[in-house]
Amino acid sequence: MKIGVVGATGEVGRMMVQLIEEFDLPVEELRLFASKRSAGSHIKYKHTELVVEELTDEVMSESYDYLLFSAGGGVSKRFSPIAATAGNVIIDNSSAFRGEEGIPLVVPEINGHLLENYRGIIANPNCSxxxxxxxxxxxxxxxxxxxxxxxxxxxxxxxxxxxxxxxxxxxxxxxxxxxxxxxxxxxxxxxxxxxxxxxxxxxxxxxxxxxxxxxxxxxxxxxxxxxxxxxxxxxxxxxxxxxxxxxxxxxxxxxxxxxxxxxxxxxxxxxxxxxxxxxxxxxxxxxxxxxxxxxxxxxxxxxxxxxxxxxxxIRVGAATNALRILAEHRRINQRR
Ligand SMILES: NC(=O)c1ccc[n+]([C@@H]2O[C@H](COP(=O)([O-])OP(=O)(O)OC[C@H]3O[C@@H](n4cnc5c(N)ncnc54)[C@H](OP(=O)(O)O)[C@@H]3O)[C@@H](O)[C@H]2O)c1
CATH class of the missing domain: 3.30.360.10 (Dihydrodipicolinate Reductase; domain 2)
Structure with missing residues (x-):
């Protein structure tokens, strides 16, 4: 699997990286993105240190199995449609798309069935x-x-x-x-x-x-x-x-x-x-x-x-729910 984390240097993004490891997903490639400010910094993943890249239109146009967004509503609005157009599944932690009709707002234990055959932007609800x-x-x-x-x-x-x-x-x-x-x-x-x-x-x-x-x-x-x-x-x-x-x-x-x-x-x-x-x-x-x-x-x-x-x-209210969405999406849609 190829996964990208946008906002990887933040409170939620760092936890997402930790949970990708904890969920023991079969990850072949993990890419980490943040603003220009943090580009070049390192984040620990398993036994390596991954380099944080600058978020650009080009990297969002690539193909991923899953993209986890956690960099605020403005960043999500600007970059996730590019990633969606490229055919990716995006799990967005911001409030940018939560109220939009047609965008599923998912807590897998409650309404995980909405993930069946769904591609595009999936909204992660607010922590509270x-x-x-x-x-x-x-x-x-x-x-x-x-x-x-x-x-x-x-x-x-x-x-x-x-x-x-x-x-x-x-x-x-x-x-x-x-x-x-x-x-x-x-x-x-x-x-x-x-x-x-x-x-x-x-x-x-x-x-x-x-x-x-x-x-x-x-x-x-x-x-x-x-x-x-x-x-x-x-x-x-x-x-x-x-x-x-x-x-x-x-x-x-x-x-x-x-x-x-x-x-x-x-x-x-x-x-x-x-x-x-x-x-x-x-x-x-x-x-x-x-x-x-x-x-x-x-x-x-x-x-x-x-x-x-x-x-x-940070876990239940953000990163864990995002990873649970990923795991459930994968489970439901691979069964076919
Ligand atoms: N904290 C929570 O409990 C919680 C719960 C649910 C949802 N959320 C949502 O999750 C998102 C992130 O929250 P957080 O608490 O992790 O925030 P945070 O600690 O402030 O981290 C923000 C992240 O976004 C990145 N970022 C900011 N501007 C960017 C840009 N222009 N381009 C690319 N990356 C950019 C930052 O990178 P730099 O290092 O480059 O600045 C950093 O990685 C927000 O939408 C928030 O509402 C948070």
Whole structure:
């Protein structure tokens, strides 16, 4: 197989390279792409160091078995149509094509059947959406009417620069500086306010009409598209917290049927790669895992449950889902 990773030097791209190794795919050629800035740098793959190449129209016109894009929406919009025209299968991690009709938005455990006989661009959903739809997938048999979700999203969800910004602030604090003062004086900022020891009740841009953020809207629109059900009402509130890896989510789900707690838990666990835990699971414990953990299950009314969902945003919320799409696409379409 020939695979290309676009955005290979980023948080998600590096994990994709690591997972290509972990998934033990029969890779004959692995090509890594990033901007001119990183061209010539090296990334470890198995026992070698691969050289990062500059992303160009020419390299995207080549033939690949799979191209994994993880370099932001602008890069995806500019380069993935070129790769698609060349007949390639592209798994795109950005939000560029998620809402487009005809482009499948895939979580393989839920709607992997959409990959059958499909070539072109496949959209990988947003990190906060993936773990929520996985956690609730099993209870869809009881009829999901409403979801109220508050997210506690980690810093790595905003990429490498966001983590560096946080580490700088940790260092300032360690040296006894006033972090807010130092933050005001610094030039390029990922976050509007210091993330160190803080919570940011906004992710993305605000829609002036509704006050909802772009991250809030992803939770609404992507959930409906993945479940193929526009009747579900989602009330989201996305927030950033000062943890490094793994997003947490408080999720309230209102069902059509009255079910007991053990039936609910059994249904949650029926989705592959989702585990219920009687003990609380925190972001620190979920980091590095490919499992979506559900804990703190509470029955709040005859048809209302509240749960705590946590998963590694770089793995489950991005790179692992992309590799699971690749593996499922390969499995379904090679069978014929
Ligand atoms: N982090 C998450 O939890 C997460 C989850 C789901 C989805 N995503 C999505 O995944 C994408 C990448 O996120 P990330 O967190 O990995 O970001 P990141 O750490 O900031 O990495 C960005 C990557 O894109 C490359 N890039 C930037 N501009 C480019 C250009 N003009 N041409 C070619 N390559 C370019 C960068 O290369 P250089 O080294 O050359 O700058 C780097 O490899 C985004 O679309 C993001 O929304 C992220």
């Amino acid at each position: 959406t993936i773990q929520m739809v996985l956690a609730l997938n099993g209870v869809r048999d009881f009829g999901i009417r409403e979801i109220v979700v508050s997210t506690y999203q980690s810093i790595s969800g905003a990429g490498r620069k966001a983590l560096d910004e946080y580490y700088n602030q940790v260092e300032w604090f360690g040296k006894g500086y006033d972090v807010s003062e130092k933050f005001e004086q610094s030039q390029k900022k990922v976050f509007e306010k210091p993330i160190f020891s803080n919570v940011m009740p906004l992710i993305g841009e605000i829609d002036p009409e509704t006050g909802m953020s772009s991250e809030d809207l992803k939770l609404i629109n992507e959930t409906r598209k993945i479940y193929s059900d526009d009747s579900i009402t989602v009330y989201p509130f996305a927030a950033r917290v000062a943890s490094e890896y793994s997003h947490g989510e408080s999720v309230l789900v209102k069902l059509e049927k009255d079910v007991d707690v053990s039936t609910f838990i059994e249904a949650v666990q029926s989705t592959p790669n989702v585990k219920y835990s009687q003990d609380i699971v925190t972001p620190l414990e979920a980091a590095g895992s490919d499992i979506t953990y559900v804990s703190r299950v509470r029955k709040m009314g005859k048809d209302v449950f509240m749960i705590w969902v946590v998963a590694d945003n």
